[in-house]
Amino acid sequence: MTQESPTFSPLYRQIKTLILQALEAGEWRPGQAIPSEQELAARFSVSQGTVRKAIDEMAAENLLIRKQGKGTFVASHNDPRSFFRFLRLVPMDGDISHPQSIPLDCWKAKAGQEASRMLGIELGAPIIILRRLLRFAMKPVVIDEIYLPGEIFQGLSMETLQDWNGSLYSLFETRFGLRMIRAQERIRAVGADRSTAEALKVAEGTPLLSVERVTYTYGDKPVEWRRGLYLTAEHFYLNELN
Amino acid sequence: MTQESPTFSPLYRQIKTLILQALEAGEWRPGQAIPSEQELAARFSVSQGTVRKAIDEMAAENLLIRKQGKGTFVASHNDPRSFFRFLRLVPMDGDISHPQSIPLDCWKAKAGQEASRMLGIELGAPIIILRRLLRFAMKPVVIDEIYLPGEIFQGLSMETLQDWNGSLYSLFETRFGLRMIRAQERIRAVGADRSTAEALKVAEGTPLLSVERVTYTYGDKPVEWRRGLYLTAEHFYLNELN
DNA sequence: CAGTGGTCTAGACCACGGG
DNA sequence: CCGTGGTCTAGACCACTGA
Numbered sequence: 001m002t003q004e005s006p007t008f009s010p011l012y013r014q015i016k017t018l019i020l021q022a023l024e025a026g027e028w029r030p031g032q033a034i035p036s037e038q039e040l041a042a043r044f045s046v047s048q049g050t051v052r053k054a055i056d057e058m059a060a061e062n063l064l065i066r067k068q069g070k071g072t073f074v075a076s077h078n079d080p081r082s083f084f085r086f087l088r089l090v091p092m093d094g095d096i097s098h099p100q101s102i103p104l105d106c107w108k109a110k111a112g113q114e115a116s117r118m119l120g121i122e123l124g125a126p127i128i129i130l131r132r133l134l135r136f137a138m139k140p141v142v143i144d145e146i147y148l149p150g151e152i153f154q155g156l157s158m159e160t161l162q163d164w165n166g167s168l169y170s171l172f173e174t175r176f177g178l179r180m181i182r183a184q185e186r187i188r189a190v191g192a193d194r195s196t197a198e199a200l201k202v203a204e205g206t207p208l209l210s211v212e213r214v215t216y217t218y219g220d221k222p223v224e225w226r227r228g229l230y231l232t233a234e235h236f237y238l239n240e241l242n
Numbered sequence: 243m244t245q246e247s248p249t250f251s252p253l254y255r256q257i258k259t260l261i262l263q264a265l266e267a268g269e270w271r272p273g274q275a276i277p278s279e280q281e282l283a284a285r286f287s288v289s290q291g292t293v294r295k296a297i298d299e300m301a302a303e304n305l306l307i308r309k310q311g312k313g314t315f316v317a318s319h320n321d322p323r324s325f326f327r328f329l330r331l332v333p334m335d336g337d338i339s340h341p342q343s344i345p346l347d348c349w350k351a352k353a354g355q356e357a358s359r360m361l362g363i364e365l366g367a368p369i370i371i372l373r374r375l376l377r378f379a380m381k382p383v384v385i386d387e388i389y390l391p392g393e394i395f396q397g398l399s400m401e402t403l404q405d406w407n408g409s410l411y412s413l414f415e416t417r418f419g420l421r422m423i424r425a426q427e428r429i430r431a432v433g434a435d436r437s438t439a440e441a442l443k444v445a446e447g448t449p450l451l452s453v454e455r456v457t458y459t460y461g462d463k464p465v466e467w468r469r470g471l472y473l474t475a476e477h478f479y480l481n482e483l484n
Numbered sequence: 485c486a487g488t489g490g491t492c493t494a495g496a497c498c499a500c501g502g503g
Numbered sequence: 504c505c506g507t508g509g510t511c512t513a514g515a516c517c518a519c520t521g522a
Contacts (some may be wrong), residue, residue, distance in 0.1 A: 008499075010510060036488060047512045052489085060302075062484055068489050069519035086483050183483040188474035189431040189449035207431035207449035213483075232430035239481060241328050241425040241455075242304055250518075252491060278507060289493045294508085310508045311500035 015044055016054035023063065023074065024218045030076030030173055034064065037072075063181065077169040077180065086169070086183055086213070089142065089230060090238045097137055101168065103161040104131040104199075108150060115147045118214055118225040126150030130161070132168075133199060140200050141235055146226040152176060178223060183215040187237065192229070200231050209237060257286055258296035265305065265316065266460045272318030272415055276306065279314075305423065319411040319422065328411070328425055328457070331384065331472060332480045339379055343410065345403040346373040346441075350392060357389045360456055360467040368392030372403070374410075375441060382442050383477055388468040394418060420465060425457040429479065434471070442473050451479060 019040070028034050037055065041048045055072055058064045062085070065073045075082065083098065091097075109129050116123045127150050134142035146168075148156065153176060164171045172178045191205040200208075209230035217223045230237065261282070270276050279297065283290045297314055300306045304327070307315045317324065325340065333339070351371050358365045369392050376384035388410075390398065395418060406413045414420045432452045439446040451472035459465045472479065 010498095012510075033488095038488090049513085050511060053510085055489095066489065067520085069487080069521080071488060071520095088481075088483075185481045185483060187429065187451065187479040187481065189451045189472070191449050205447070207433050209429065209431045209451075230431070236454075237429040239330075239427045239429065241330075241427060252517095254491075275507095280507090291494085292492060295491085297508095308508065309501085311502080311506080313507060 011046060012050045012053040012057075015040075015046060015051060016057055018044060019054060019058065020063075020218070026177065028074050030074045030179060031078060033071040033073050061181075075179075077167060077173045083167055086180070086215070088237050088239060089235050091136060091235050093234070095137070099134045099136045099141070100138075102133040102135065103158060104133055106130045106156070106158045106161060111147075115225060118222060119147065119149050120222050121149050121151075128153050128156050130156075132161075136235065139234070141231050142228050143196055143199050144226055144228045146224065148224055152178065152223060172224075178217055180215050180224070181217055183213050186212045188212075190229070196229050200229070202231060202233075206231070208232070211237070253288060254292045254295040254299075257282075257288060257293060258299055260286060261296060261300065262305075262460070268419065270316050272316045272421060273320060275313035275315050303423075317421075319409060319415045325409055328422070328455070330479050330481060331378075331477050333378060333477050335476070337379065341376045341378045341383070342380075344375040344377065345400060346375055348372045348398070348400045348403060353389075357467060360464060361389065361391050362464050363391050363393075370395050370398050372398075374403075378477065381476070383473050384470050385438055385441050386468055386470045388466065390466055394420065394465060414466075420459055422457050422466070423459055425455050428454045430454075432471070438471050442471070444473060444475075448473070450474070453479070 019034070022028070034040070035043070037048050037051045040051045044051065055064060055066070059066050059072075062075055062082075065075050065079075067073060077085075087099075107129055109127050110124045111119065111121055111127045113123065115121075115127055116125065119127070121127075128148045130144075130146040130148065132144050132146070133140055134144065153172075156176075160171070160175065164175075169180050172180065188210045189207055190210045192200065192202055192208050194204055196208070197204040197206060200206075209228075209232055211228040211230060213224070213226050213228070214222050215224040215226075261276075264270070276282070277285070279290050279293045282293045286293065297306060297308070301308050301314075304317055304324075307317050307321075309315060319327075329341075331341075349371055351369050353361065353363055353365060353367045353369045355365065357363075357369055358367065361369070363369075370390045372386075372388040372390065374386050374388070375382055376386065395414075398418075402413070402417065406417075411422050414422065430452045431449055433447040434442065434444055434450050436446055438450070439448060442448075442450075451470075451474055453470040453472060455466070455468050455470070456464050457466040457468075
């Protein structure tokens with residue numbers, strides 16, 4: 001296995017790319033085990049250590065999950081442990097209850113300036129807009145407005161949403177085969193407008209966290225753009241800096 | 243080198259602890275190179291691979307910085323590349339100019355309820371409170387109120403601050419030998435009070451980001467508590483989720 | 485017990501930086 | 504040219520899981 005590429009790429013990265021492609025092609029489903037390190041080493045004709053390093057990186061990126069004695073598994077949003085992976089909102093009193101998601105509305109539209117830029121799709125391309133409320137301990141805390149490319153999310157409707165009682169991303173994964181890999185959030189402070197204030201049961205103008213999120217699937221492809229308005233009277237957005 | 247501890251700890255973690263202790267003891271200063279992997283392997287009587295794995299973890303935690311062909315270096319806040327390590331505020335128009343830090347006030351006080359809890363010190367213990375303004379392109383954007391344990395920061399005054407033209411953490415590192423390792427931020431939306439509004443030149447009640455940060459040094463010891471009020475009219479707080 | 489990931493070693497060679 | 508970190512290998516053994 002010699003290296004002769006002009007821009008040098010170590011073997012374990014090439015292996016990583018191969019595993020990534022298999023993952024992307026759906027060779028193994030989320031939650032399932034991938035082949036053992038020995039098997040993969042044989043398949044790619046490299047040593048186990050090289051496969052190991054490739055998997056190490058992918059585990060660090062939350063694409064795979066290692067379980068000693070059992071195997072290596074494809075990460076899944078169905079896993080309850082990854083519920084709070086993208087939701088950083090924490091009650092101030094330390095209560096860790098799961099929020100309840102209440103779909104408010106769901107309709108088809110055409111991508112405007114902003115949506116087309118954020119989602120990397122044509123201006124006027126079909127999109128689906130979804131509004132929902134998040135309640136912690138029965139109290140309304142978050143209003144989300146979610147923009148999805150219509151091409152990928154064909155058939156998404158209020159019925160689909162109401163029948164589902166897991167996280168939104170686990171729905172996307174199970175129902176549309178879409179795996180959310182990473183996201184980027186832009187946070188600002190804004191005042192509640194009329195309708196938001198009503199939905200969150202606060203006074204108009206109440207300071208809220210505006211959290212704009214773009215979520216990416218494989219190949220850094222954006223597949224979701226959402227704007228959340230967070231009421232931070234009894235909750236805060238927790239961020240760890242390393 | 244046999245393993246006989248009741249709760250198993252792999253060799254490379256023990257090595258990591260030893261390197262950490264050397265780091266903490268100041269055996270190598272920030273910015274300086276630590277001994278080569280071979281030297282450390284000889285010193286601890288393990289193979290180079292084991293040292294490597296220890297260093298790998300520490301590099302992932304931003305404690306050390308690897309530079310191929312040159313060596314491994316102690317991370318430093320003097321390094322311009324780590325300037326934005328803890329500051330996630332980004333101009334909306336993509337301008338990456340460094341902010342200007344203007345100390346407003348600095349006085350001694352005694353730790354109240356909140357400060358003593360956040361800093362892990364006795365109620366009534368001496369603290370230093372520091373207020374400062376951050377300007378991006380001459381516009382006031384952030385007001386910080388910073389609480390520091392007096393015992394560690396003896397001699398910190400307005401003069402010290404005015405003479406320094408680097409980041410606050412690089413001052414702490416150089417002047418007080420304190421290295422900030424990690425931090426935790428709690429973010430909420432609040433309305434600007436009277437004095438804040440004046441300092442930021444906005445109307446009273448303008449929604450602002452309240453960013454409370456606790457910063458830790460070695461051994462997860464909290465050594466700074468600060469509250470920043472961010473004006474997000476032309477900036478946003480950027481967060482990457484993996 | 486067998487099979488998985490996790491650790492540790494020793495040695496060879498490569499890429500990079502700087503004298 | 505040397506010394507550094509970076510890669511790759513092969514093999515041994517350990518820790519954990521589940522049948």
